[in-house]
Amino acid sequence: MPKTIYLDNAATTMMSREVLDAMMPYLTEKYGNPSSIHSFGAESNAACEDARKKIAKFINAKDNEIYFTSGGSESDNWAIKSVAYMKKDKGKHIITSGIEHHAVMETCEFLARDGFEITSVGVDENGIIKLDELRKAIRPDTILITVMYANNEIGTIQPIREIGEIARSSGIIFHTDAVQAFGHIPIDVEKDNIDLLSASAHKVHGPKGVGLLYIRNTIKLTPLIHGGPHERKRRAGTLNVPGIVGFGKATELARESMKDASKITEKRNYLIDRILKEIPYSRLNGDRDRRLPGNANISFMYIEGESMLMLVDMKGIAASTGSACASGSLDPSHVLLAIGLPHETAHGSLRMTLSEHTTKEELDYTVETLKGVVDRLRSMSPLYEDAMKENKEV
Numbered sequence: 001m002p003k004t005i006y007l008d009n010a011a012t013t014m015m016s017r018e019v020l021d022a023m024m025p026y027l028t029e030k031y032g033n034p035s036s037i038h039s040f041g042a043e044s045n046a047a048c049e050d051a052r053k054k055i056a057k058f059i060n061a062k063d064n065e066i067y068f069t070s071g072g073s074e075s076d077n078w079a080i081k082s083v084a085y086m087k088k089d090k091g092k093h094i095i096t097s098g099i100e101h102h103a104v105m106e107t108c109e110f111l112a113r114d115g116f117e118i119t120s121v122g123v124d125e126n127g128i129i130k131l132d133e134l135r136k137a138i139r140p141d142t143i144l145i146t147v148m149y150a151n152n153e154i155g156t157i158q159p160i161r162e163i164g165e166i167a168r169s170s171g172i173i174f175h176t177d178a179v180q181a182f183g184h185i186p187i188d189v190e191k192d193n194i195d196l197l198s199a200s201a202h203k204v205h206g207p208k209g210v211g212l213l214y215i216r217n218t219i220k221l222t223p224l225i226h227g228g229p230h231e232r233k234r235r236a237g238t239l240n241v242p243g244i245v246g247f248g249k250a251t252e253l254a255r256e257s258m259k260d261a262s263k264i265t266e267k268r269n270y271l272i273d274r275i276l277k278e279i280p281y282s283r284l285n286g287d288r289d290r291r292l293p294g295n296a297n298i299s300f301m302y303i304e305g306e307s308m309l310m311l312v313d314m315k316g317i318a319a320s321t322g323s324a325c326a327s328g329s330l331d332p333s334h335v336l337l338a339i340g341l342p343h344e345t346a347h348g349s350l351r352m353t354l355s356e357h358t359t360k361e362e363l364d365y366t367v368e369t370l371k372g373v374v375d376r377l378r379s380m381s382p383l384y385e386d387a388m389k390e391n392k393e394v
């Protein structure tokens, strides 16, 4: 295998050539400011509006419900902080889940330090939110429910429609971080009862540094970024024209490639099945079926995920332990702990996320490499040695 095998598509994706081609004019000769009245500006403005239309249609929203941002993190911050400060006279209670992305989790923690009360609803052993617990968590002063659409580490897809219904019937605003879902599984903000939704271009073969917040028209969300009258006075700053155009193109391409999502699912299942069958003491994390097409997250007992990651990297495979944002820290993933894994097992986890470009040959090479790496690490592991001794005695 000559080139690197990229199995870290949940961290970011390769930008499509078609996306670059669509962006190129707006990085070069078409440099007008979309706010300007002259024809240069009008051209840029038209390109942004075209992207907005495509993206809105894709999630069954109206054009004027799409607000462009700098990415998923900004969208999450905007949604949660603005609802909190808008509604603080009604109440200061926010409900979230125990497996959110850091952009949501840290924002909630920030608000908690500012007098808001956060209830984190538990998930089952597969990472599906406990709906009964969610219903019970609702109080008269609850102002927001924020639960992610699909998890970035274990790929679990939440019962978003039901969560939306619960929020709607209690008159509570519902935000979902759909960064991992957008462009990978169908989203319908109407059917799903979603009020606010975050998405990001670079997770769907678009450029980095551009995202969106969907804001239902009935919600007059206050700005996070104050300044000029851009984005209907809700998000100041000259529009990232090339980024927005690229996001539009990436969405258009995702609409097509999603029709072939089952091919990615098949490859992912092939990878999971081979690993579980051929590598002893391995387990799949997350729901087998209610899971993003490209996500495989597996724990290998008696090894350290970080060591595994480095060894497979030396063999040309790019994977991840938990989330990229968490790597570099020695704490095990909060998501893996939330689904009940003991610390040691959580530490030995590897996330491999596929794209439509991933081939079966690459997966075969990956499985063979993993077998070698796992064997090697276990042969050096006192934990493994002890466990084997105990097993023999049984």
Ligand SMILES: *Cc1c(COP(=O)(O)O)cnc(C)c1O
Residues within 6 Å of the ligand: 010, 011, 070, 071, 072, 073, 074, 076, 101, 103, 148, 150, 151, 152, 177, 178, 179, 180, 200, 201, 202, 203, 209, 210, 211
């Ligand atoms: C990547 C990611 C984010 C952050 O998006 P950026 O555009 O990188 O800021 C937020 N939430 C989830 C679930 C993600 O996977």
